Amino acid sequence: MSYLRIDHVDKVFTSGARATRVLEAVDLSVEKGRFVTIIGHSGCGKSTLLNIVAGLVSASAGGVVLENRQVDTPGPDRAVVFQNHSLLPWLTVYDNVRLAVDKVFSRKKSRAERHDWTMRNLELVQMTHAKDKRPSEISGGMKQRVGIARALAMEPKVLLLDEPFGALDALTRAHLQDQVMALHRTLGNTVMMITHDVDEAVLLSDRIVMMTNGPCATIGETLDVALPRPRDRVTLSTDPHYLECRRRVLQFLYERHHYVEAA
């Protein structure tokens, strides 16, 4: 039985008399605790799909079911981390996370428990040292870590990551990928992540979902990545299964569904 199910989702955007069908008949089942990445060329509809799961955009047809319940509005059971860190600039790192904790747990946890829980989540991403800083005083990688802490602090059933490392330099990106893998190992969250990066997809995923080009984009192929965890990027760089997964995704993206610039 699937934990998260995207059920025959269509999305049509209309602007005046013009309608564009961005997504068509997207079906996907994700089991609990799995790490799924969605990869596809720019503009194919990945963010639209993630936003439909988040409840931020409504599907034109079909729907999303999480633990047997249809979800069509945003909720703390689906926390989103965006590429451009969406921290509130006037609040400290601590208060950015605490705000989410207060929102979700105001009735369930005491003040002291909410404080402890905020600190616990900052510890998970190794950000307690900067808890009193404001977003403008920390690096891009640190902002993303706080964004991840804020999302995790809501104890979401599904963590939705929309290119969370897209704006970071390669080394920071690698470091954060390792941290996200470690968190996933410790917490066992169900994760749906968008990426453009083939290596990132293979390294992090249990399953890679490859989308065809739009308009009318859909899932062209899925690939299960059966590499044991924990995964080490250096060891994997010569692993035959890793290389085969990488080749399959590259082939899909660059031979079968190569990018066509929109007119």
Ligand SMILES: Nc1ncnc2c1ncn2[C@@H]1O[C@H](COP(=O)(O)OP(=O)(O)OP(=O)(O)O)[C@@H](O)[C@H]1O
């Ligand atoms: N609110 C909207 N109104 C009209 N068209 C939209 C809207 N949001 C997205 N689109 C269009 O839908 C298509 C898919 O956009 P989306 O952002 O989901 O793609 P993407 O695969 O996430 O792209 P990228 O990888 O570049 O972020 C694009 O053609 C985009 O212009």
